[in-house]
Amino acid sequence: MRRSGRVMRRENNSGRAERRANGSARRLARTALAACIVLLVSSCGQSLQGTPVSVFADPFRVAGMPATDGPTGLRDDAAEPTREVTDTDGGEIDHLAISSVSDIEEFWATAYPETFGEDFTPVTDVISWDADGFDGVFCGVDTYNLVNAAFCHDDLTIGWDRGVLLPALRDANGDMAVTMVLAHEYGHAVQKQAGLLTRSTPTLVSEQQADCLAGVYMRWVAEGNSPRFTLSTADGLNNLLAAMIAFRDPLLSESDVAAGEDEHGSAFERVSAFQFGFTDDAASCASMDPAEIEQRRGDLPVLLPENQSGELEITEDSVRSIIDAMNILFEPAEPPALTFEPQDCPDADSDAAATFCPATNTIAVDLPALEQLGTQSEDDTGLTTGDNTGYSVLMSRYMQSLQHQRDGVALDTAQAALRTACLTGVATAKLTQEVGTPDGNTIQLTAGDVDEAVSGILLNGLVASDVNGESVPSGFSRIDAFRVGVLGETDRCFKRFP
Structure with a gap:
C-alpha cells in the first residue's frame, strides 16, 4: 500500500x-x-x-x-x-x-x-x-x-x-x-x-x-x-x-x-x-x-515505484486513511464508525485484529494485533506477508458494513464469509487507482499488495470470515472468492454468494 x-x-x-x-x-x-x-x-x-x-x-x-x-x-x-x-x-x-x-x-x-x-x-x-x-x-x-x-x-x-x-x-x-x-x-x-x-x-x-x-x-x-x-x-x-x-x-x-x-x-x-x-x-x-x-x-500493479518498498506502516493515521478511502470509493449511506478501543458487541463475537459490530455499525481495530498481521516477511521465500496482509482484514470488515446495509443479507454464515472475501477483492481492485483522502494524502495499491492479501487468506482466513471471525475450511475456496471480486464487481459477489 x-x-x-x-x-x-x-x-x-x-x-x-x-x-x-x-x-x-x-x-x-x-x-x-x-x-x-x-x-x-x-x-x-x-x-x-x-x-x-x-x-x-x-x-x-x-x-x-x-x-x-x-x-x-x-x-x-x-x-x-x-x-x-x-x-x-x-x-x-x-x-x-x-x-x-x-x-x-x-x-x-x-x-x-x-x-x-x-x-x-x-x-x-x-x-x-x-x-x-x-x-x-x-x-x-x-x-x-x-x-x-x-x-x-x-x-x-x-x-x-x-x-x-x-x-x-x-x-x-x-x-x-x-x-x-x-x-x-x-x-x-x-x-x-x-x-x-x-x-x-x-x-x-x-x-x-x-x-x-x-x-x-x-x-x-x-x-x-x-x-x-x-x-x-x-x-x-x-x-x-x-x-x-x-x-x-x-x-x-x-x-x-x-x-x-x-x-x-x-x-x-x-x-x-x-x-x-x-x-x-x-x-x-x-x-x-x-x-x-x-x-x-487488469490494472493490478506489477512493479514498485522507484525507491519504494510498497509498505505503509500500520498506525492509527494510516488506518483512518484506509477507511476514508473506502468511504470515497463506495459512498455508503451510513459510513461505519471507527474505534481503537475494545467494543462489547451484542450481535457479533470476534477477537480478530479488526472486527465489525452490526448493532452499532462500528469497526474496532486492535492496533498492535493489526500491526502484527501486517508485519513484512523477513525474507523473500515462502508466503509473502506485509502491510496489506493487515489492511486487507481491515477492508474486509468495512465490506461487512456495506453488506449490513443491504436488506436481507446475513453476516454470520459460510456464504457471508466468502461474500466478504469477494467484496474485499472488489475493494482491492478499486484501490489500484489513487484515492485522495480528506487529510490531503492519497492511498493506492502497490505491487505485492494482492499477494500479501492472498497469503493472509491462506494463513488465517480472516479476510474470508464472517462477522464472528469464522472462516470456511478450504483455502482454495477462500482465494477463489477473493479472485472473483478482484476480477469482478460488487453485484457479482452478492449474486454468487447470496
Missing part, C-alpha cells in the same frame, strides 16, 4: 533480480523456485458449520468436491514407478520423483488424447543430479549449483536436483510439493507436444499454462484416481497453494534492469492459473494467451 508523503522505503532486492536475469538458460523451461522454502499453512480462523445456501458456490466444497481433510502424499500401497531415472542415487527423493513422473504420465496417457485428439508421447528420458556434486550435465548445462527442476526443449527430457531443491520442497510441504513441481515441468512437455507455444510466446504465458496443466493433474489425484498419490481438498490442497505462492516472481521496481524479463507471474496470477486447471480442464489451459493474461491482470 502507498500513501503519498509517508511511505517507508527500503532497498530493493537487486541481488535476487541479478541472479534471476543472469541465471537463465535459454534451453530450459524453468520453474522459478527458491532453494529453501519455509512455509507455515494453518487456518487460524474457526471453521463454519451448517448448510450452504447456494449449490453454485458451496462453501463446503472445492470446485465441486467435498472440502475434507485426509491423507496427502505417496500412498503406502503405491504402484511401482514405470520409468527409470538416469544418474540416480537410488534414494528416497528419486523414488518419490520418479513415482511422480510415472503418475503424471499415466494421467496424460488418457487426458492428452481426450484434449488434443492425438496419442500421448512420454518424455525421452528422466534425469537426476545433485546440485552439490561436480559431475552432472542436464540440457547442456553443468548441474553444479543448478538448484532446479526443468524440462529441456532440446532433447525432450525432464530433470531435477535431488540434493537441494526436492528435499527442501518435501520438508516444507510434503510429498505433493515435489509432485506438483514435476507436474508443472511435465506441463511444458505437454505444451511442446501439443504445439501450444511458438518462439514468440512470452515466458509468462508458458509458465502459467504449465501451472494450469499441473492443476488439471492435481484434480485427478484429489478425485482419488491416482494409484500412487492422495491429496486432501483441505490442508493438502492448501499446502500446494502455499507452494504456488512461494514460486512467485520477485518483487521488482520500475528501475530494475530485470523488470519485465522472464516473467512467471505474481502469486495471485500463479495461484489463479493453478485453480483454473483444477476447476476446469486442460482445454482451459490451452486457451491462455497474452490477451487473456492481460485481461486477468
